[in-house]
Amino acid sequence: MNVRVARIVLALGALASPTLARSQVERLAGRMDEGTRAAVVAVVDSARAAGVPAEPLVNKALEGASKGADGARIVTAVRALAADIGRALAALGPSATAPELVAGGAALRAGVRPAFLESLRGRYPRESLMVPLAVMADLVARGVPADTAGESVLALMREGVRDAELVAFRQSVERDIALGAPAGGAVAVRLAGTVPAVAGVTPHSTPRKP
């Protein structure tokens, strides 16, 4: 396994380094037809000019290629992701890290309102919000209403609950849903059972609509 892990490490090093967008788009070579590649590069370039990181966009294009999608579908997907991440950037501010933006984009795409992202950033300007945002997105993906997901994560954060516990909370909710609980109800029960101080999601925890 050592050789294989070493190879992965090298590959990940390449992905993780603060490289120029050019080396990111070079990863597209040979993976799709030239017209699609050029269209993707154009989307990546303009997104990047707006502060959106290139890597997740390139990954999305590679995902499409790997899954055998046609060029138009790949470009549409990349453009949609760039828009999601751009909205996350607007909500989280220019200091947001790439992982935060990816998670924030997923949360927004899931239907979480930007006001939740703004509220999180306002309250926790110096903490990484990647996991809280990811948990919001994952809860919605399991059927939890977007506002309920946003409110519950905010409520837990206010009580000092952080990454590992947020993930554990999400897992408990997932387990309950898998066992037949309605998604919104599972959140309420777990929330009340987790932090009595926030028993139930209180109305004041809802951020103002933008």
Added chain:
Amino acid sequence: MTGSADDPLIARIAEALRRPRAVRPGFEARVMAAVRAAPPRLPARAWAWLREPRVLAVSPLAGAAAAAVLAGIVIAGAWSATRLARAGGGAERAAAPTAGTAAVVRFVLAAPRARTVSLAGDFDGWDRSRLPMRREAAGIWTVDVPLAPGRYDYAFVVDGGRFVADPAAPPAVGDDFGRPTSVVTVGGGAARVAGGSL
């Protein structure tokens, strides 16, 4: 550097601020009244999961996952060196906050009838051949992948062409390409095991 011992003015400021502040009478009584009115606490068992270990795995994988975390620490050194060698400025955001917080994630799929299974995702450019999974006993397929903190989409590729979501992981939001996709989030320093059965 700025120790108050070095600077008499700062020391005098600190000393003045350390003196007790005025307080209205009955402060403690008010706090205790609020405490008594607080909702009753739940039994300890309800809190137990808040203290769960960070390796979130079901036996018998927990031990392997713990070993994987140790491997991650070793790997992080090599990775860090790689990153330093490649650091060359530029406006691109770094995908990984710090190499030192990388974790090894074990991906697991139970697919007894599969001939080959590989892992494809954001971490390997969705290359269907780069991360082959190893068949363990009883048709359990595994692969360990060192990942920096982040959120990654992925899927299992069964018999070279069939994309299969991870039954144990949250699904990715939206469905861009009409194939199942899962998502794994790696928090700072935490390891987790992704896996399910087919």
Added chain:
Amino acid sequence: MRDDEPDGALVRRVLEGDTEAFAGLVARHRDRGLRFAASMLGDAAEAEEALQDAFVRAYRSLRTCRDPDRFGAWLLQILVNRCRTRGAGRRRRARLFVGDDGALERAAAPAGADPEWREEIDRALARLDPPQREAFLLKHVEGLDYEEMTRLTGARVPALKMRVKRACDRLRILLGEVPR
């Protein structure tokens, strides 16, 4: 409560159902909490509210206190967050305590306390950025080391050092020429 009973023992008594044992923790940590909140928020009444809020939250979440013998550090962490929340949405008042009437009980007015000097300091503190004020108070008044401050604030050591340095520089400018 016995004065020599460690925090951890009091925490355990509360968790076993003896709510009144919490009063011992309140008495023991009141002054430190109040001086931090008052310096941080610049308002006596608001400081008391923040501290009361922190105590109640601590009580409700007591089971999550991983090191009951260090209850004070944990409470301070909660209080720092309460002060951040309260401080975020409003302007800090420039004066505090001055002019308060007899309802105020001077918890102690030790010899050598100089109300005017304290007032100057409070005015100067009010002019620091909140993160700098927070870092300065934790470092120089509460005597925390940078590792503890990192755990408590989530900020990294170099950032905290920079905040403390900037706070000190600014306080020197603001207070350096006041004759003492």
